[in-house]
Amino acid sequence: xxxxxxxxxxxxxxxxxxxxxxxxxxxxxxxxxxxxxxxxxxxxxxxxxxxxxxxxxxxxxxxxxxxxxxxxxxxxxxxxxxxxxxxxxxxxxxxxxxxxxxxxxxxxxxxxxxxxxxxxxxxxxxxxxxxxxxxxxxxxxxxxxxxxxxxxxxxxxxxxxxxxxxxxxxxxxxxxxxxxxxxxxxxxxxxxxxxxxxxxxxxxxxxxxxxxxxxxxxxxxxxxxxxxxxxxxxxxxxxxxxxxxxxxxxxxxxxxxxxxxxxxxxxxxxxxxxxxxxxxxxxxxxxxxxxxxxxxxxxxxxxxxxxxxxxxxxxxxxxxxxx
Amino acid sequence: xxxxxxxxxxxxxxxxxxxxxxxxxxxxxxxxxxxxxxxxxxxxxxxxxxxxxxxxxxxxxxxxxxxxxxxxxxxxxxxxxxxxxxxxxxxxxxxxxxxxxxxxxxxxxxxxxxxxxxxxxxxxxxxxxxxxxxxxxxxxxxxxxxxxxxxxxxxxxxxxxxxxxxxxxxxxxxxxxxxxxxxxxxxxxxxxxxxxxxxxxxxxxxxxxxxxxxxxxxxxxxxxxxxxxxxxxxxxxxxxxxxxxxxxxxxxxxxxxxxxxxxxxxxxxxxxxxxxxxxxxxxxxx
Numbered sequence: 001x002x003x004x005x006x007x008x009x010x011x012x013x014x015x016x017x018x019x020x021x022x023x024x025x026x027x028x029x030x031x032x033x034x035x036x037x038x039x040x041x042x043x044x045x046x047x048x049x050x051x052x053x054x055x056x057x058x059x060x061x062x063x064x065x066x067x068x069x070x071x072x073x074x075x076x077x078x079x080x081x082x083x084x085x086x087x088x089x090x091x092x093x094x095x096x097x098x099x100x101x102x103x104x105x106x107x108x109x110x111x112x113x114x115x116x117x118x119x120x121x122x123x124x125x126x127x128x129x130x131x132x133x134x135x136x137x138x139x140x141x142x143x144x145x146x147x148x149x150x151x152x153x154x155x156x157x158x159x160x161x162x163x164x165x166x167x168x169x170x171x172x173x174x175x176x177x178x179x180x181x182x183x184x185x186x187x188x189x190x191x192x193x194x195x196x197x198x199x200x201x202x203x204x205x206x207x208x209x210x211x212x213x214x215x216x217x218x219x220x221x222x223x224x225x226x227x228x229x230x231x232x233x234x235x236x237x238x239x240x241x242x243x244x245x246x247x248x249x250x251x252x253x254x255x256x257x258x259x260x261x262x263x264x265x266x267x268x269x270x271x272x273x274x275x276x277x278x279x280x281x282x283x284x285x286x287x288x289x290x291x292x293x294x295x296x297x298x299x300x301x302x303x304x305x306x307x308x309x310x311x312x313x314x315x316x317x318x319x320x321x322x323x
Numbered sequence: 324x325x326x327x328x329x330x331x332x333x334x335x336x337x338x339x340x341x342x343x344x345x346x347x348x349x350x351x352x353x354x355x356x357x358x359x360x361x362x363x364x365x366x367x368x369x370x371x372x373x374x375x376x377x378x379x380x381x382x383x384x385x386x387x388x389x390x391x392x393x394x395x396x397x398x399x400x401x402x403x404x405x406x407x408x409x410x411x412x413x414x415x416x417x418x419x420x421x422x423x424x425x426x427x428x429x430x431x432x433x434x435x436x437x438x439x440x441x442x443x444x445x446x447x448x449x450x451x452x453x454x455x456x457x458x459x460x461x462x463x464x465x466x467x468x469x470x471x472x473x474x475x476x477x478x479x480x481x482x483x484x485x486x487x488x489x490x491x492x493x494x495x496x497x498x499x500x501x502x503x504x505x506x507x508x509x510x511x512x513x514x515x516x517x518x519x520x521x522x523x524x525x526x527x528x529x530x531x532x533x534x535x536x537x538x539x540x541x542x543x544x545x546x547x548x549x550x551x552x553x554x555x556x557x558x559x560x561x562x563x564x565x566x567x568x569x570x571x572x573x574x575x576x577x578x579x580x581x582x583x584x585x586x587x588x589x590x591x592x593x594x595x596x597x598x599x600x601x602x603x604x605x606x607x608x609x
Binding site: 018019053056057058059060077078079081082083084086088090092093094095096101102105106108109110111112113114117120123124126127129153155156157158159160185186189190191 | 337338339340341342343344345346347348349350352354356357358360361363364365367368371375439442443444446447448449450451452453454604608609
């Protein structure tokens with residue numbers, strides 16, 4: 001397949017067994033199309049960071065193959081690395097160097113001559129609002145600034161594929177929203193983005209495609225919209241004007257009373273909210289506010305992970321007699 | 324109240340670099356040229372580090388070596404008398420310079436590479452297309468730079484205390500450079516396998532210092548009784564110190580060709596081992 005039509009990333013049978021015998025990846029197959037904003041979700045220890053680590057060559061793989069824009073990493077690892085920018089989960093900047101030096105050096109590692117490297121670094125730092133801090137020791141930057149610095153560093157060589165491992169972990173909501181807007185702009189400029197995150201709200205807001213990984217396997221790989229369509233029911237929490245003492249009986253709806261006098265209503269897919277409002281009117285219940293019980297993707301995610309664990313538990317163990 | 328970090332963050336007038344920056348993958352540079360730039364960037368960073376923290380990197384070895392000059396010159400030197408036809412201070416000075424060169428070349432690479440591992444910013448280099456050779460040589464040149472700068476400063480200070488004729492200047496420089504290179508590669512290996520700060524002090528404390536002290540810096544190996552004299556020939560530092568002394572004073576306990584052979588062996592051995600470990604990702608990739 002030619003480079004111009006090949007996907008941004010293709011993983012085939014990716015496996016990783018650590019020295020302590022832990023099998024972190026059990027044959028990952030994944031394809032990320034160019035220009036996509038792709039989310040890789042999964043619970044802790046599912047294999048997200050291991051996958052990212054292998055793609056960025058920070059972790060040695062035990063099996064499988066990786067292609068970046070059609071370049072097989074076994075054949076041309078350096079060529080594949082040129083196309084990737086990576087923002088790790090942990091802060092990994094040299095605390096004793098200033099931002100301009102850090103970003104310009106990164107450009108240098110990609111073979112960009114020093115003068116041009118400094119110009120590129122300046123451009124990235126200006127865009128990130130770090131130009132005024134260019135000569136400040138990085139250790140004195142705030143947490144949010146350090147994260148922006150890591151993004152600037154990942155962008156300086158103009159990667160076609162940007163990989164971010166939980167870029168908003170541990171930052172407050174305002175910085176998280178600012179990072180989202182930044183990532184959207186980067187993606188709109190044509191850069192493919194792969195994001196791992198714990199925040200399902202983040203994945204729903206940003207990612208057009210999502211893969212869910214659990215126990216070293218991909219349990220779902222589809223576009224976000226189709227994934228959300230798989231929701232069979234959605235649960236809403238309704239706050240009545242007067243706290244209720246028991247769950248209201250609403251025809252065609254399952255309801256549950258909550259401790260604070262509010263109640264939950266399960267609405268099946270395809271049932272309009274008007275029907276609920278009509279039932280509430282008939283029951284003479286005045287509602288002051290209404291909200292989703294959980295993020296929609298979260299409900300789906302938990303269901304898929306539970307399903308995956310159920311399958312793993314019922315699967316025959318290697319030492320069992322299966323005849 | 325809004326978070327100042329979130330509001331003062333982005334520059335609304337700056338252009339999105341992803342719209343303006345040409346991708347490095349579209350550039351028409353040769354791989355060789357890229358490798359050179361990567362290497363030069365690493366060297367620049369390492370040299371900058373040595374200079375930036377000069378009170379830690381340059382000053383202490385110069386002070387401690389000066390103390391040796393004071394002790395073995397005016398304080399003890401006259402009582403010890405001559406050795407191989409020169410004053411004792413003249414005799415020990417080449418060894419002291421060499422000691423400063425090799426320990427600093429070693430320690431610079433150990434501390435810089437292990438520091439990068441410890442803070443995880445070694446990942447900056449590992450995710451880039453830089454070759455293992457460029458990474459290794461870049462760090463090694465940083466170590467050589469520090470070793471030679473300190474060697475030069477110590478040598479200049481030594482001239483205040485002792486007359487150093489420098490009989491074979493080219494050979495003197497060659498031995499200093501080669502020794503520095505060998506120990507820079509050695510330091511790289513130590514840093515790769517080190518898992519904590521103890522691991523980067525074990526080799527300098529329990530291997531390097533004893534070998535240096537017993538490597539003919541302070542005495543001629545010919546003064547030793549058997550079996551210590553024969554055992555001393557297994558110490559590689561003995562060859563380096565004697566070759567350097569030969570360059571400065573024209574005196575050596577062993578053939579110079581053999582010393583160059585030992586140096587070459589160590590450089591090739593350490594370089595090959597360090598490169599193999601780096602390619603395998605030992606200590607840096609799980």
